[in-house]
Amino acid sequence: MTSNKTGMITVLSNRNFLALWLGQLLSRIGDNFAIVAALVLINELAAAAGLATVVIATAMTLPQLFAVFSGVLVDRFSRKAVMIVTDLLRAGIVLLPLFVNRSGDLYILYLTAFLLMGVGAMFVPARNATIPNIVPEEHLLTANALIQATELASLIAGAALATLVISLTSTSTAFLIDSTSFIISALLLWAVHFPAVKPSTVPSLAKSELMAASEFRKFWEAFVDGVRYIASNKHLLQLMAITTVATLGLSATVLLAAAYFKELTGLSAEYLGLLQATEGVGMALGAVLISLYASWARSRRIVSVTMIVLGGAILVFALAPVYWLVLIGALIIGLTVVSARTTLAAMTQALVPDSQRGRVESAMIAVISLGTMGALAMAGILGDVVGPKAVFIFAGLIVLGAGIASIFSLRDVEQVLLNGINVQHPPQLE
Numbered sequence: 001m002t003s004n005k006t007g008m009i010t011v012l013s014n015r016n017f018l019a020l021w022l023g024q025l026l027s028r029i030g031d032n033f034a035i036v037a038a039l040v041l042i043n044e045l046a047a048a049a050g051l052a053t054v055v056i057a058t059a060m061t062l063p064q065l066f067a068v069f070s071g072v073l074v075d076r077f078s079r080k081a082v083m084i085v086t087d088l089l090r091a092g093i094v095l096l097p098l099f100v101n102r103s104g105d106l107y108i109l110y111l112t113a114f115l116l117m118g119v120g121a122m123f124v125p126a127r128n129a130t131i132p133n134i135v136p137e138e139h140l141l142t143a144n145a146l147i148q149a150t151e152l153a154s155l156i157a158g159a160a161l162a163t164l165v166i167s168l169t170s171t172s173t174a175f176l177i178d179s180t181s182f183i184i185s186a187l188l189l190w191a192v193h194f195p196a197v198k199p200s201t202v203p204s205l206a207k208s209e210l211m212a213a214s215e216f217r218k219f220w221e222a223f224v225d226g227v228r229y230i231a232s233n234k235h236l237l238q239l240m241a242i243t244t245v246a247t248l249g250l251s252a253t254v255l256l257a258a259a260y261f262k263e264l265t266g267l268s269a270e271y272l273g274l275l276q277a278t279e280g281v282g283m284a285l286g287a288v289l290i291s292l293y294a295s296w297a298r299s300r301r302i303v304s305v306t307m308i309v310l311g312g313a314i315l316v317f318a319l320a321p322v323y324w325l326v327l328i329g330a331l332i333i334g335l336t337v338v339s340a341r342t343t344l345a346a347m348t349q350a351l352v353p354d355s356q357r358g359r360v361e362s363a364m365i366a367v368i369s370l371g372t373m374g375a376l377a378m379a380g381i382l383g384d385v386v387g388p389k390a391v392f393i394f395a396g397l398i399v400l401g402a403g404i405a406s407i408f409s410l411r412d413v414e415q416v417l418l419n420g421i422n423v424q425h426p427p428q429l430e
Contacts, residue, residue: 023185030181032158037174063118071362091182125361149287226359282334311400318392
């Protein structure tokens with residue numbers, strides 16, 4: 001996974017990848033219009049903001065636990081079609097909060113979050129499984145950095161513009177913008193060609209007979225085949241575990257900090273947008289740095305260093321006595337999360353054969369969602385009991401420990417990749 005030409009300009013010159021990335025950039029900006037609008041509605045209508053945050057976090061993560069089943073479909077059907085259909089579905093679903101006008105209507109907001117994330121659980125595995133098909137292996141790290149960098153747009157452009165738009169108009173405008181962004185993403189995907197999925201050794205699923213008993217049996221066999229592959233691949237299990245911990249670093253400072261922002265910083269909610277924008281700047285820096293050191297830095301070194309720094313940044317975020325130090329912590333969190341997640345994603349894609357990639361990506365989403373949901377639910381409850389600062393300190397120590405452990409646990413994974421065992425010749429693991 002090394003090359004002298006791994007820069008962003010080189011990767012973006014790939015027309016197929018450019019369309020995929022632009023669609024993600026726009027839809028993620030739209031997503032965070034909806035997120036800011038949802039937080040505004042919760043703060044205005046909910047009697048207990050902390051509890052409401054836990055509820056919506058659960059609604060956002062619970063449907064992703066079933067994403068592992070979507071991987072079978074992603075591996076059998078056109079990934080392009082899956083992405084287009086899910087974009088159009090989400091364009092309609094995100095309009096449901098237009099009917100939220102009082103506290104008794106908040107269930108609509110929770111239902112919307114549940115449906116959006118449930119449909120998105122189909123899109124993300126299809127997108128991630130497609131990336132290795134449209135970019136060469138030496139560009140995987142930079143391509144994934146660009147995909148991860150779409151988060152920066154949602155935090156910088158999304159948070160800042162959404163605050164301005166909502167203050168000038170209403171939350172309804174934010175949801176309409178998000179719906180439009182999904183439609184534009186679908187159009188961009190429609191205009192390009194994505195290579196067909198390579199033949200798989202698992203049974204074929206006929207669309208017209210999917211509900212028949214025999215086809216359901218084939219579906220189940222394909223699902224079990226994917227589970228067995230993941231369970232037998234110790235290297236993949238290590239990557240999934242560390243990816244989950246890295247994700248918690250970002251989740252904590254987005255959802256949990258939003259609920260307890262005033263208690264943590266002593267500042268009014270208006271400063272939350274600045275915090276999110278600062279984290280987005282860090283993500284931008286992380287994406288740029290990935291493209292610079294992708295050609296020489298070893299994957300294990302990147303993951304270990306960034307995870308250790310991420311844990312330290314979360315501690316700074318929690319213990320900083322002044323707001324500018326909180327912003328520095330947020331900046332470093334954004335930078336390290338993108339670097340760690342990007343590297344882990346590229347390692348996973350290079351390790352897994354194309355015929356299994358959809359199921360592996362969907363399983364990754366399910367595992368991450370389970371860990372995130374449990375952590376955020378517990379953090380929301382403990383935040384009211386022991387205080388949010390203690391929760392952040394605990395999260396920082398966990399991420400720090402995972403970074404130290406990755407120095408040793410990822411050694412074999414890195415060696416497998418350095419030996420040239422790639423998606424075409426997956427490792428035979430005991």
